[in-house]
Amino acid sequence: MIFIPLPFVLTILLAIILVQLLRNREAGSRSDMLFIALIGTYMLQSVLLGLRWGYDIFAVLPVQIMLAAMIAGLSYLSFRSLTVQNSADVLRANKIWPHLLPVFVVFGLLLLRRDLAALAIIVIFLGYGLALLRLSSAGPDVLIAARLDGVLRSYRAMQITGAMLIGSVIVDILINFDFLWNSGRYSPSIILVTNILSLLVLGAAAGVALNNRTNADEDxxxxxxxxxxxxxxxxxxxxxxxxxxxxxxxxxxxxxxxxxxxxxxxxxxxxxxxxxxxxxxxxxxxxxxxxxxxxxxxxxxxxxxxxxxxxxxxxxxxxxxxxxxxxxxxxxxxxxxxxxxxxxxxxxxxxxxxxxx
Missing domain, CATH: 1.10.10.60 (Homeodomain-like)
Known part of the structure; x- marks a missing residue:
């Protein structure tokens, strides 16, 4: 019997969501690429999760950490693209490169101070999670590029994404306590379950936001x-x-x-x-x-x-x-x-x- 890790099943589900969304969209804005890239990154992270916990391939761990840093910034940029007058502005290099800095920082720590990489991820997730919740504090009208027919769903998706990023920080803290009190006895199960659930929820949230985006800009x-x-x-x-x-x-x-x-x-x-x-x-x-x-x-x-x-x-x-x-x-x-x-x-x-x- 062929063993298929659960994260691989999640990857297939995310792929189905993405294909369905792309089929339903006749013509989209260039900034749709942010949400598409975000869902694609979730899929890749899910594959690495399956390799790590399904087949004990520890070599993928540094890539997982890098992708985690990328997911946080990409999540913020994706929802930020729904709040600006000209969506193409979000894709400009001067708007994107600041959000690549956390990825480079994590990469540098993996090379020089690997023990600090996990702490950096906590700070990155907490920062972007709070940034998304702060963005949502203006109410649904802040998502000016989302269809009014589904703007409330996109707004909830943004709130959920911000809350999930902050929730990941709480999970990391729990894992640290588990190592302190139980020598990490429950950490593998906590990591696997929470990662699968978070990727599924985050993928669905990104799908909702992409689906409720207008197919072309007014101009x-x-x-x-x-x-x-x-x-x-x-x-x-x-x-x-x-x-x-x-x-x-x-x-x-x-x-x-x-x-x-x-x-x-x-x-x-x-x-x-x-x-x-x-x-x-x-x-x-x-x-x-x-x-x-x-x-x-x-x-x-x-x-x-x-x-x-x-x-x-x-x-x-x-x-x-x-x-x-x-x-x-x-x-x-x-x-x-x-x-x-x-x-x-x-x-x-x-x-x-x-x-x-």
Whole structure:
């Protein structure tokens, strides 16, 4: 019987996730390469984990440590790419090289002071974990390049990634105590289990963020119009109200909410405003995030279609601007307190085709 270490099975699962995501994406931004590289690094780390614990190949340990340092910085850069106006900026050398420094530091320690390499990994993971949580403290609207239909999932993925990086630090501390109290008796099991779980969770989180990223940047879709954006300054209540009024007009007259790839960056581009101004205006004048604001229009349109047509729920999902039925059902329940089918039934409109779904 052929022995297949569990980490190899995890590698296959991560590969399936990546292939499915790539198949579902018609055209992506160049910064998608960060998430793709991140998932690929998780896969490679999983393979090394299988070689180390499945076949006792200790020679892979230094490479594992190097990859760990790389994963932390790559995780931050990947989610950071969802927060910037021009995603391509994240790929510039002057933005990437500072995040390569920890990898070189770890490499140097492996050559000169191997005993300090583990401590360096703890510091790196803690630093990047806190950086991701700090980034998430601004709320879901910080992810301006994520589709509004799935921005909450991407936001949770970012929080989970930050928490997992910090959790790895806690695990390392527990391992040190195990060596102190039990001569490392439980450390192999702790390392194997936590690494498998963390790679699976982190891979899924990266997959969610990549899947919820828009397929193309707004400036690439804008028919060559020059981009002129108002400078980022502090606005007063009247100015915020003017932005929301303009945004209301876009939603009602142009039905901008029907764009399934809509994100905060595209809305800001249409308004010729910085994304931060749009987010602040909606939060201040409506008391909600931009994603909730847009999804309210989508649910309102879905309610109209459910009342006035006999179209199947699935078709109404797409027609109202939602890309997935799960997000549609969740938002519809949030706004109306009932499912789409229950709403249609209550309105006295029946559709035999819905019963077949």
């Amino acid at each position: 690439e879709r804008d028919e060559g119009r020059p981009l002129v954006i108002v400078a980022e300054t502090t606005l007063n209540t009247e100015q915020h109200g003017a932005i929301v009024a303009e945004l209301d007009a876009l939603m009602q007259d142009k039905q901008l909410y029907k764009d399934m790839e809509l994100n905060l960056k595209r809305i800001a581009h249409r308004l010729r405003r910085p994304p931060r101004h749009v987010s602040e205006a909606v939060n201040r004048c409506r008391g909600i995030s931009v994603s909730v604001y847009v999804n309210n229009f989508r649910v309102e349109e879905a309610c109209r279609l459910l009342r006035e047509t006999d179209e199947p729920v699935t078709q109404i999902t797409f027609a109202s601007g939602f890309l997935t039925k799960s997000n549609f059902n969740r938002e519809f329940l949030r706004v109306t307190g009932m499912s789409p089918k229950a709403f249609r039934s209550q309105m006295g409109t029946s559709d035999v085709r819905d019963n077949a779904q």
